[in-house]
Amino acid sequence: MKEIKLRLAILLVLATLQNASSHGEQPLSRISIHKATFALHELAYIQASPTVLGLRGENTEWVTLEFGSKNPSVDDWIGVFSPANFSASTCPEENPRVYPPFLCSAPIKFQYANYSAPEYKDTGKGFLKLQLINQRSDFSFVLFSGGLLNPKVVAVSNHVAFSNPDAPVYPRLAQGKEWNEMTVTWTSGYGINEAEPFVEWGPRGESMRSPAVTQTVDRNSLCGAPARTVGWRDPGFIHTSFLKELWPNRVYTYKLGHRLFNGTYIWSQTYHFRASPYPGQNSLQRVVIFGDMGKDEADGSNEYNNFQRGSLNTTKQLIQDLKNIDIVFHIGDVCYANGYLSQWDQFTAQVEPIASTVPYMIASGNHERDWPGTGSFYENMDSGGECGVLAENMFYVPTETRAKFWYSTDYGMFRFCIADTEHDWREGTEQYKFIEHCLASVDRQKQPWLIFLAHRVLGYSSCISYAEEGSFEEPMGRESLQKLWQKYKVDIALYGHVHNYERTCPIYQNICTNEEKHYYKGSLNGTIHVVAGGAGASLSTFTTLQTKWSIFKDYDHGFVKLTAFDHSNLLFEYKKSRDGQVYDSFRISRDYRDILACTVDSCSSTTLAS
Ligand SMILES: [Fe+2]
Numbered sequence: 001m002k003e004i005k006l007r008l009a010i011l012l013v014l015a016t017l018q019n020a021s022s023h024g025e026q027p028l029s030r031i032s033i034h035k036a037t038f039a040l041h042e043l044a045y046i047q048a049s050p051t052v053l054g055l056r057g058e059n060t061e062w063v064t065l066e067f068g069s070k071n072p073s074v075d076d077w078i079g080v081f082s083p084a085n086f087s088a089s090t091c092p093e094e095n096p097r098v099y100p101p102f103l104c105s106a107p108i109k110f111q112y113a114n115y116s117a118p119e120y121k122d123t124g125k126g127f128l129k130l131q132l133i134n135q136r137s138d139f140s141f142v143l144f145s146g147g148l149l150n151p152k153v154v155a156v157s158n159h160v161a162f163s164n165p166d167a168p169v170y171p172r173l174a175q176g177k178e179w180n181e182m183t184v185t186w187t188s189g190y191g192i193n194e195a196e197p198f199v200e201w202g203p204r205g206e207s208m209r210s211p212a213v214t215q216t217v218d219r220n221s222l223c224g225a226p227a228r229t230v231g232w233r234d235p236g237f238i239h240t241s242f243l244k245e246l247w248p249n250r251v252y253t254y255k256l257g258h259r260l261f262n263g264t265y266i267w268s269q270t271y272h273f274r275a276s277p278y279p280g281q282n283s284l285q286r287v288v289i290f291g292d293m294g295k296d297e298a299d300g301s302n303e304y305n306n307f308q309r310g311s312l313n314t315t316k317q318l319i320q321d322l323k324n325i326d327i328v329f330h331i332g333d334v335c336y337a338n339g340y341l342s343q344w345d346q347f348t349a350q351v352e353p354i355a356s357t358v359p360y361m362i363a364s365g366n367h368e369r370d371w372p373g374t375g376s377f378y379e380n381m382d383s384g385g386e387c388g389v390l391a392e393n394m395f396y397v398p399t400e401t402r403a404k405f406w407y408s409t410d411y412g413m414f415r416f417c418i419a420d421t422e423h424d425w426r427e428g429t430e431q432y433k434f435i436e437h438c439l440a441s442v443d444r445q446k447q448p449w450l451i452f453l454a455h456r457v458l459g460y461s462s463c464i465s466y467a468e469e470g471s472f473e474e475p476m477g478r479e480s481l482q483k484l485w486q487k488y489k490v491d492i493a494l495y496g497h498v499h500n501y502e503r504t505c506p507i508y509q510n511i512c513t514n515e516e517k518h519y520y521k522g523s524l525n526g527t528i529h530v531v532a533g534g535a536g537a538s539l540s541t542f543t544t545l546q547t548k549w550s551i552f553k554d555y556d557h558g559f560v561k562l563t564a565f566d567h568s569n570l571l572f573e574y575k576k577s578r579d580g581q582v583y584d585s586f587r588i589s590r591d592y593r594d595i596l597a598c599t600v601d602s603c604s605s606t607t608l609a610s
Pocket of ligand 1 (some may be wrong): 332333366367374455496497498
């Protein structure tokens with residue numbers, strides 16, 4: 001018994017430490033759900049309507065709650081539980097709570113009872129509108145007293161459900177391993193013993209079917225709490241279909257299907273995408289890059305210190321400009337679920353209009369991967385016990401092995417080399433070899449625009465914490481890699497992790513290799529480093545120190561867009577999420593011979609022999 005108590009104490013301390021180290025970024029982690037007790041009061045009530053959602057096939061709907069309490073308080077709150085029957089009769093072994101009342105899972109969202117009804121604290125009556133998405137289960141709503149730290153269940157609502165909770169939802173496209181292959185990943189409630197998943201697709205007027213593979217994530221494949229405990233929620237079935245031998249640039253329509261074994265079909269709505277250009281193709285190509293967007297709730301729930309106010313703005317700007325975007329890179333810290341698995345569904349719902357139309361390529365960040373003792377390069381708890389498993393399953397990436405989250409992908413005149421900063425990248429490692437191969441193997445005459453992407457800042461940043469360390473980068477970030485960037489003439493390296501925007505001069509070994517700021521003609525002689533981690537998460541402060549290499553800084557939410565007009569002309573733009581306007585930009589104009597030209601350390605020494 002003593003041992004159990006000690007273990008519980010250690011778990012609670014660890015949970016507290018975890019909150020401290022993750023800066024409370026996941027709002028659900030503020031709720032002490034393991035301390036919840038039942039105090040049902042016969043005069044308290046909560047009613048939800050309508051009870052059936054998605055009657056016309058919608059996967060996002062609003063519900064209205066009406067509720068009342070005899071002892072109202074300003075810290076009363078409402079939690080949304082899904083599945084609706086949240087009071088499991090037994091808590092899993094690993095839950096810190098091993099005795100009644102058996103509240104084993106965190107809500108999927110929460111809001112204070114007085115959010116829409118300031119009079120609630122006096123009248124004891126209130127209402128609230130919440131947005132729900134279809135995520136494979138029914139919902140119930142619970143009125144709590146006692147604040148977030150000592151929650152007491154005072155009333156439980158009727159159940160609400162989507163008409164087909166298992167429906168195939170939230171398709172996300174990603175480039176396959178070949179340039180002419182598009183992958184479609186989606187989520188449903190249909191396992192392989194119930195239905196065959198497939199994509200029906202084709203250019204206009206034609207259609208064919210391609211089967212999909214199905215993956216699941218179970219609790220035992222995760223690494224710790226809260227992912228294995230109060231944050232656990234069944235992520236459903238995740239399907240991926242590989243659409244091959246696409247005609248470059250052609251528009252394809254597709255829909256997700258499940259053929260039940262009784263012969264009936266379940267369909268999603270119809271979507272479309274444009275197939276990628278072939279490597280080297282000379283045409284207009286537009287790429288959006290950002291990190292750390294996270295998710296945000298349109299109904300104002302799950303709010304924490306204005307944490308992710310930028311996230312919905314960024315999403316809105318991208319949707320508005322979608323016809324002018326060909327591919328998106330979200331370079332790590334994808335949704336900050338931090339072990340609260342329900343949030344992955346909500347993120348894929350938020351980005352659905354984007355990810356279902358253009359390839360949505362992700363990189364791995366600390367909030368996807370890091371967990372002590374699991375082989376991550378950093379031994380912190382930022383993934384909330386997910387240790388990469390959710391990111392590796394919810395999104396497709398053309399890696400060799402998804403646990404090693406580095407890959408390359410070509411898009412027309414661009415070659416992208418995407419590193420995984422949560423695994424060692426230094427000289428002598430497997431990842432270093434991959435990076436060198438990715439940079440070295442591109443034919444710059446066909447693909448002149450060589451871009452390096454990574455989550456943490458391996459290059460240069462004036463973020464206050466990096467400046468205080470004196471490194472102006474992630475420690476050991478560029479020491480090994482800068483000679484590769486220089487040798488293989490990487491044009492631009494972009495990072496997230498630091499939540500602001502910053503652009504450097506073309507630089508090599510701390511020295512600007514080019515004095516120009518906005519229009520680069522000919523050889524850059526170095527690499528331009530960009531921090532683009534301001535897509536949504538709470539902003540990071542800059543140092544007041546002014547370095548020679550920092551050309552433009554912005555403490556705001558935003559994202560980057562690259563436009564290649566042809567093999568010789570590239571436009572770089574930084575746009576703010578609040579208005580979609582351009583606040584920083586530069587151009588590169590050059591010819592192939594400028595890439596061939598030798599600069600400092602970019603060619604091996606020549607011989608005098610003739
Ligand atoms: Fe990060």
